[in-house]
Amino acid sequence: xxxxxxxxxxxxxxxxxxxxxxxxxxxxxxxxxxxxxxxxxxxxxxxxxxxxxxxxxxxxxxxxxxxxxxxxxxxxxxxxxxxxxxxxxxxxxxxxxxxxxxxxxxxxxxxxxxxxxxxxxxxxxxxxxxxxxxxxxxxxxxxxxxxxxxxxxxxxxxxxxxxxxxxxxxxxxxxxxxxxxxxxxxxxxxxxxxxxxxxxxxxxxxxxxxxxxxxxxxxxxxxxxxxxxxxxxxxxxxxxxxxxxxxxxxxxxxxxxxxxxxxxxxxxxxxxxxxxxxxxxxxxxxxxxxxxxxxxxxxxxxxxxxxxxxxxxxx
Numbered sequence: 356x357x358x359x360x361x362x363x364x365x366x367x368x369x370x371x372x373x374x375x376x377x378x379x380x381x382x383x384x385x386x387x388x389x390x391x392x393x394x395x396x397x398x399x400x401x402x403x404x405x406x407x408x409x410x411x412x413x414x415x416x417x418x419x420x421x422x423x424x425x426x427x428x429x430x431x432x433x434x435x436x437x438x439x440x441x442x443x444x445x446x447x448x449x450x451x452x453x454x455x456x457x458x459x460x461x462x463x464x465x466x467x468x469x470x471x472x473x474x475x476x477x478x479x480x481x482x483x484x485x486x487x488x489x490x491x492x493x494x495x496x497x498x499x500x501x502x503x504x505x506x507x508x509x510x511x512x513x514x515x516x517x518x519x520x521x522x523x524x525x526x527x528x529x530x531x532x533x534x535x536x537x538x539x540x541x542x543x544x545x546x547x548x549x550x551x552x553x554x555x556x557x558x559x560x561x562x563x564x565x566x567x568x569x570x571x572x573x574x575x576x577x578x579x580x581x582x583x584x585x586x587x588x589x590x591x592x593x594x595x596x597x598x599x600x601x602x603x604x605x606x607x608x609x610x611x612x613x614x615x616x617x618x619x620x621x622x623x624x625x626x627x628x629x630x631x632x633x634x635x636x637x638x639x640x641x642x643x644x645x646x647x648x649x650x651x652x653x654x655x656x657x658x659x660x661x662x663x664x665x666x667x668x669x670x
Contacts, residue, residue: 464655470499486567497587501578507598514605530642548592
């Protein structure tokens, strides 16, 4: 619109300049003057039109370039904002994973302790020939051990997801709270399950206990992928061992991903702004707190292991 208006003004200006000249020439020379004036006016008019058109096109091109540059700058700004939001989201997910992992890990000693107490009850019931209470105690122990297995699987899922996110996160990720040494302490769960297996084996050698088992083995137990008491008693030790082994491999891979992320970012430490430095310092503080919580849990697992009854002890 502005280009057309500018061209129109050029045309008006040209007409204002040319018209008096043509008038004077036509008045002084008659028809010959009119002819000469016409011949002179045509190039002048054409030149004016060309000038107006050229100026108009140049202004339109300049405006188009400005608009295109503004559009590109806006798109780049929006792209950087999207990246920043994605990185914030990755960091938040990583932090939630670490919090979930330590929370699940801290529960594990309580589950094993409770399961072992139910096994104490089952052992007493076996001595007293309390058939139904014996299997009920084992059922409750199975539920706790199944929950123990579910927690390990959740930690393993967290570990796998953590590794996936660190590949997309550009900064130093919050430290995953568990290492191989901590995971290896989870074989305490296998020790509890072994004790349960020894009680089940002894009961199957007794006709009366075995008869009650046949009536109760279909009782529903919906933990760790099991659907019945019989399924849980037969496969619990295998499931716990498999879950701990899988978690060990996953945590080792996670540790490698952390080292790679630290190596990738360490070269950029000098260029880190104050916000990133403060965030990294906060992450180190959180990692130290998580490490203390893991250490306390590890001590509880060690205490439980030392206090467990022998798997093949006398009943």
